[in-house]
Amino acid sequence: MNPSLAAGADGSKAGWVFVVLDTERQRIQRCSVAPTFSELLLQTSDCAAVGIDIPIGLPDRVARGGRAADREARKLLKPRRHASVFSTPPRAVLQARAYEEANELHRANSEGELGMSRQAYGILPKIAEVDDLMTPRIQQRVFEVHPELSFMELNGGTPIDQGKSRVGGILARIRLLSEVGLTEGLEDLAGGMGKTGLDDILDATAAAWTTGRIIKEEAFRLPEPAETDVRGLRMEIWR
Numbered sequence: 001m002n003p004s005l006a007a008g009a010d011g012s013k014a015g016w017v018f019v020v021l022d023t024e025r026q027r028i029q030r031c032s033v034a035p036t037f038s039e040l041l042l043q044t045s046d047c048a049a050v051g052i053d054i055p056i057g058l059p060d061r062v063a064r065g066g067r068a069a070d071r072e073a074r075k076l077l078k079p080r081r082h083a084s085v086f087s088t089p090p091r092a093v094l095q096a097r098a099y100e101e102a103n104e105l106h107r108a109n110s111e112g113e114l115g116m117s118r119q120a121y122g123i124l125p126k127i128a129e130v131d132d133l134m135t136p137r138i139q140q141r142v143f144e145v146h147p148e149l150s151f152m153e154l155n156g157g158t159p160i161d162q163g164k165s166r167v168g169g170i171l172a173r174i175r176l177l178s179e180v181g182l183t184e185g186l187e188d189l190a191g192g193m194g195k196t197g198l199d200d201i202l203d204a205t206a207a208a209w210t211t212g213r214i215i216k217e218e219a220f221r222l223p224e225p226a227e228t229d230v231r232g233l234r235m236e237i238w239r
Contacts, residue, residue: 001045001046001047001048002046002047002048003048003215004022004023004024004048004215005021005022005023005029005046005048006020006021006023006047006048006049006050006051006211006212006214006215007019007020007049007050007051007208007211008052008203008205008207008208008209008210009034009044009050009051009052009053009204009207010053010147010200010201010203010204010207011123011126012033012200014033014035015033015034015035015039016033016035016036016039016040016052017031017032017033017201017203017204018031018032018033018034018044018204019031019201019205019207020044020047020208021182021208021211021212023212023215023216026180026181026182027181027184028182028205028208031204031205037126037129037130037133038133040052041133041138041142048215049141049211049214050141050142050143050211051142051144051207051210051214051238052142052143052144052145053144053145053147053203053207054123054126054130055127055130055144056130056131056139056142056144056234056236057144057227057228057229057233057235057236058088058089058090058091058127058131058229058233058235059088059090059091059235060091060092060109060229060230061109061110062089062090062106062109062114063110063111064087064112065087066086066087066088067088067227068222068223068227068235069088069144069222069223069226069227069236069237070085070086070087070088072223073085073146073222073239076152077148077149077152078159080159080160080161081148081160081163084146085146086117086120086123087117087120088235089102089116089124089127090106090109090110091131091229092105092108093106093109093124094124094127094128094131099118099121102116102121102124103115103116103121134233135231135233136231136232136234139233139234143211143214143236144236144237144238145207145210145211145237145238145239146237147202147203147204147207148160149238150207150210150239151173151206152239153210154176154177154179154206154209155172155176160172160173164202170198170199170202173202173206174202177209180209182205182208182209183205210238210239213238219238219239220238221236221237221239222236222238222239223236
C-alpha cells in the first residue's frame with residue numbers, strides 16, 4: 001500500500017468510476033471503472049484511503065432529513081446544492097425488490113411514517129452493495145464523502161451555484177479542479193471509459209481530492225464526533 005495514494009469513487013451506470021491521486025505530486029495517477037464495489041476495493045488496494053459517494057452506516061430507524069451527517073451536509077450546501085444530499089434510508093429497506101415495497105419499509109422504520117424518494121431508491125443497489133461488504137475494519141480505509149462538499153471546499157467554502165446538468169456548472173467544477181492541478185491529463189486517462197459521463201469523472205476526482213485531505217489530516221467530518229450504527233459503522237461524511 002502506498003501511503004501517498006488516495007482514491008475517489010462515484011457510482012455510475014457502468015459501476016464505480018474511480019480516480020487515483022498521487023498526493024505528493026498532486027497529480028492524477030490513473031482513472032478507471034470497476035464493475036462492482038468489491039472490484040473497486042481490489043483495484044484500489046494500493047491506496048491508503050478510498051472515498052466513496054455512497055452512505056456508509058445505516059440507521060435502524062430514520063427521522064426527517066436522514067442521519068445527522070446528511071442534515072449537516074445539507075445545511076452547508078444551502079441554498080442551491082442541498083438537494084444533492086439524499087436522506088439515508090433505514091437498513092430494512094435494503095431487502096425491498098420494488099419501489100412500492102421500499103416505500104412501505106421506509107415508512108415502517110421511520111419517525112412519522114416518512115416515505116422514500118424515487119431518487120434515493122435509485123441508488124439503493126449501490127447502498128446495498130456497500131453495506132453488504134462494509135465492516136469497521138474496512139472503514140479504517142474507506143470513507144464516505146460527497147462531491148458537492150468537496151467542490152464547496154475547493155470553492156473557498158461556498159457551494160457552486162449551478163448543477164452538473166448545466167454547461168456553466170460543469171465548467172465551474174473543471175476550473176476548481178484545474179486550480180489544484182487535477183485536470184492535467186484527465187481527458188487522456190478517461191479516454192475509452194465507455195458509458196461513463198464527464199460529471200461522474202469530475203465527482204470521482206473531487207472525491208479523491210477530499211480523500212487526499214483525509215490522508216493529510218486536513219479534512220473535516222460531519223458530524224463531530226461521528227454517530228455509529230448497530231454494526232459499529234461510523235455514520236459520517238468527510239469534506
